[in-house]
Amino acid sequence: AQTVTQSQPEMSVQEAETVTLSCTYDTSESDYYLFWYKQPPSRQMILVIRQEAYKQQNATENRFSVNFQKAAKSFSLKISDSQLGDAAMYFCAYRRAITGTASKLTFGTGTRLQVTL
Amino acid sequence: GAVVSQHPSWVICKSGTSVKIECRSLDFQATTMFWYRQFPKKSLMLMATSNEGSKATYEQGVEKDKFLINHASLTLSTLTVTSAHPEDSSFYICSAPGQLREHGYTFGSGTRLTVV
Numbered sequence: 176a177q178t179v180t181q182s183q184p185e186m187s188v189q190e191a192e193t194v195t196l197s198c199t200y201d202t203s204e205s206d207y208y209l210f211w212y213k214q215p216p217s218r219q220m221i222l223v224i225r226q227e228a229y230k231q232q233n234a235t236e237n238r239f240s241v242n243f244q245k246a247a248k249s250f251s252l253k254i255s256d257s258q259l260g261d262a263a264m265y266f267c268a269y270r271r272a273i274t275g276t277a278s279k280l281t282f283g284t285g286t287r288l289q290v291t292l
Numbered sequence: 293g294a295v296v297s298q299h300p301s302w303v304i305c306k307s308g309t310s311v312k313i314e315c316r317s318l319d320f321q322a323t324t325m326f327w328y329r330q331f332p333k334k335s336l337m338l339m340a341t342s343n344e345g346s347k348a349t350y351e352q353g354v355e356k357d358k359f360l361i362n363h364a365s366l367t368l369s370t371l372t373v374t375s376a377h378p379e380d381s382s383f384y385i386c387s388a389p390g391q392l393r394e395h396g397y398t399f400g401s402g403t404r405l406t407v408v
Binding site: 283 | 324330333334335336338341383385387389396397399401402
């Protein structure tokens with residue numbers, strides 16, 4: 176079974192600084208997708224960034240980027256120029272790439288990010 | 293983009309009663325819907341997967357008779373908590389796959405259930 180581990184229950188960053196959230200996963204699959212989701216106090220899940228396992232290039236979305244190390248099964252999220260609105264719970268998630276059907280998302284335990292002035 | 297509308301956003305019910313939560317895909321057809329439960333400050337735990345026109349697939353440890361899932365159309369999936377007890381109080385979230393295989397899934401806004 177696939178597992179996703181987030182070893183940092185809480186992180187704190189000053190506004191305008193950079194922070195990196197860690198995620199490791201375990202799978203025997205070769206084709207899969209990885210995601211970072213943000214859950215603000217409203218509890219709406221928001222997709223931050225996604226990475227296809229077959230792509231070597233790390234995904235980037237504006238201030239958000241990932242460091243995807245497939246061999247090490249590591250998928251960290253870097254938030255640059257942190258803003259107050261980045262404060263939220265961040266979940267790393269994994270799903271298998273299956274043709275013709277939808278596969279479930281497996282979530283890590285989450286990292287609560289605080290952004291201070 | 294794909295939108296999943298979830299209702300109600302919060303509900304309070306008495307012990308022993310049943311509560312129905314609806315998730316509708318507004319601008320796309322959701323043949324599959326995932327139902328999650330989230331305890332305070334915890335991660336999302338998958339409860340079941342519903343597929344349009346067939347029986348839902350429940351995760352190990354989830355009571356099928358307590359959490360009834362119906363996916364009668366391509367745009368509507370429902371979760372009914374039957375004979376609710378205070379320990380069923382939680383945050384329930386639905387999610388549907390996006391239209392492109394490599395995309396992440398779209399989530400409903402969640403339902404906070406309180407059983408008194």
